[in-house]
Amino acid sequence: MKFPIQFRPEDVAHEFAEMETKLSAGLTRLTGMTDEEVDIGSTPKDVFYARETFQVYRYKPVVDKDKLHPVPMLISTPLINGYEVADLQPDRSLVRNFLNEGIDVYMINWGYPKRTDRFNDIDDYVTDFLDDIVDHVIDGSGADKINLFGICMGGTMATCYSALHPEKVRNLVLTVTPIDFHQTKVEGQPHVGLLFEMGRSVNVDAMVDAFGNVPADVLNVSFLMASPFTLMFGKYADTIDLLDNKEALLNFLRMEKWLFGGPEVAGEAYRQFVKEFIQSNNLVSGKLKLAGRKVDLKNLSMPILNVFAERDHLVPPSTTALGKYVGNKDDYQELPIKTGHIGIYTGGASQKILAPGVAKWLKEH
Template sequence: MATAVPPPTTREEETSSTTDPVSEFNERLRKAWDFALRPPKVEVGQTPADVLLHEGRMRLLHYRCPPGVSAENRPPVLCVYALINKPYIMDLQPGLSVVESLLARGLDVYLIDWGTPNELDKDLTLNDYVNGYVAHAVEAAKRESGEEKVHILGYCMGGTFSAMYTALNPENVRTLALMAAPLDFETTSSYLNVWAHAPGFDAWKIARTFGLIPPDFFNSAFGMLDPLRTGYLKFKDLLERLDDRPFVENFLRMERWTNDGIPMAGPTYAEFIDKGYQRNLLIKGAWALDGDERKIDLKNLSMPLATIVGLKDNLVPAESTERVLGYVTSKDTTKFQFPGGHIGLSVSRRAHGELWPRYADWVLARSRGQVRTRGATKAPGAAAEPEGARPRGGAGARPTRARRRGARKNP
């Protein structure tokens, strides 16, 4: 009789006993509690570096040549990051680090770390950043590398700074790469560009009210760009992949970066919004930095020029960066397009497999025969110094207007 023998296990029962989604979810929930109570610790910005220049809050990091890479004939690349959050997004973790990728391809990498502005920096202007900090970082990189020109890689707002600096000082720049940089603000593909034209949105009033614009002000706007992902989907993904240790650690690093915002000096913010987002003066050739009467002329960008954009970027749409190519005089322009978002450009596995090797080759191809052999080499395999990289040569740095102003305020 059928009841005398145990019934054979049906396919469906077998499936449910081995991959029962409810039990799986149950298990994940248990792990989620463990995770919430005892999250693993993660490190960021681990590539070894020395501090080449220290000015106010700004530090210029010079990354050490990694083991197995010749220290000679390495073209200097200066990375200029935005004033939003910390620059370690370009060196998030081993394997997902723009800095590490460029070093491995034989480039000599420098990175501007803006530090955390405080009350003493609340009067800093775009002029202080472009003609002060960036200019001094370029000079320091030139001195250190022994080169007459450097390659500049500007990311996001740092890309705008880079374009401005290069247009004002083209003689110092061998190639310019503009990565997700807002340059032509006449677009409606990002909400930010739409909201900047809201009636009553007065950037100077915001600057006067806050003094230093708090990071929460930016975070709330960025959170609105993709509320579903920010508030729900990313946590759902985490819950589903709690077993995946690398994913969890990457998630935590990204969360750390997202919540590691820095304030921005009011005048810097106001000028950027007013002359950029609201009046689009850069493309029109009518932007003169407050305190500097020279108009920034994009026609001065005659050196090899690359744009690096994320096709799914909802913060700085691809067209905002790429349209600049229509206003420059460079005969050697390249478009790097990547099927990802604003941050994915620097932290996605695919970008490190496809994009960054191509960019490094692009730089190398435009440096051949122009990089002088340097005698000095650094000891390979030195210990990582992420946040507290060693100071070197900071005392001889020229003071900027901002630094002098800060010094005057000291009691």
């Protein structure tokens, strides 16, 4: 019996030569690359509204005014990642796809909280900031309601907001949005829901008291724990094969820039999210109160489209299930997409499903 590792000198020499050629050419290219070239969030837009650390963008429509959907769509983004996930690269941009579908797109960039923002909690974000933004979009657009589109944690906040202010939300669209934080485990798949598993037992008080705002790096390390060797080593080893393709390399760097350029999270918002949502599951148990008001999911009377990723290990499909809690079950729909948590926005196949599917649904409601 032969031990299976059989490196033949000529094969290895060939592999080395190929690797070094790619590395040498690619690293020269990388060295000359500027930060501006690795552009993310590049779809043309105007700052529609700005306050404190956040900005709201309105994207420049690409269809004639009479073809623009009359109900503006506000994208509610997560606090733990940059808004650019919805506009990562020009040919894989949820925002561009919506614009092409004639949707009037507004998006929140929560920005980078400073130490002075450490006491902002989820109450502030949902009942004050988000409500203020919605009012501005309604006033500015002339519509009487908006369509609210949530991304991950931004979807959880959009759900809370819609339950508190159903009169301002015409349709609610959620994507990879955690709702039931105690439905995260999948038998035989230990990497699925690991982040929530970690969050359930972490001493978040100690963390927030020590850090103030929770640094992005802490969150990044948690994400990397889901596949440490592949994400810390394997990914960069495989990047060698992209080095001779400028566009592929740029796209890789765009993703890296977004992943590791995220904001820190306002301390009290982090504390409240971990304690009330992840640990106590108060959103579905009906115990959640924001600014003194009960967040009752039965108040979700507007049509809802809930989109989830079938291969999502960060927010597993079971965690996104909202249907049984809403008030209007007849107008609740789900759209599964065969992809992962980030792939739903940036994956090739998803480009043809997510925005067109949502736009079609919005136009029908």
